[in-house]
Amino acid sequence: MLVAIAGEFMVLDRVSQPLVLASLHEPLVQGYALDALGLGDAEPPSVDEASQFVESIVTAPLLERDGLGLGRDVRLNGHGLTGAGVVCAEELVQLSVFVGSGDRAGAAIRSARIRRPSRAN
Secondary structure, eight states: OEEEETTEEEEEEEESOHHHHHHHHHHHHHHHHHHHTTSOOOOOOOHHHHHHHHHHHHTSOEEEEEOSSSSEEEEEEETTEEEEEEEETTEEEEEEEEESOSHHHHHHHHOOSOOOGGGGO
16 A cells, blocks of 8 residues: 555555555554644645555665564665565565655654554654
8 A cells, every 4th residue: 555645745655465455444544633633625646646655665775584473674764755565485565665764764664563654654
């Protein structure tokens, strides 16, 4: 899911399995909705803008290291983005990328709880 709130991209959440996404969909959308409260209306970004945003994620510097379980931990920090995910057997299993960088974004990534995207910045 690529989420824009008040016309600005906030977060990209990706999971590789549709059933997992289905189980996460409601709590994630609730968090996004909380962020959107009181921000007013804005035109949604265009498909071209979404493509450019995703391209900035793809080109951000990536650090990969051994994980605690079967997978490998991946982190990205660059282009105004902070993200973390898991790769297992050459498959990107999970990835969350937040707009912004720094300690608050990193703390949100380390947390296992689903939270409002704005709490990541």
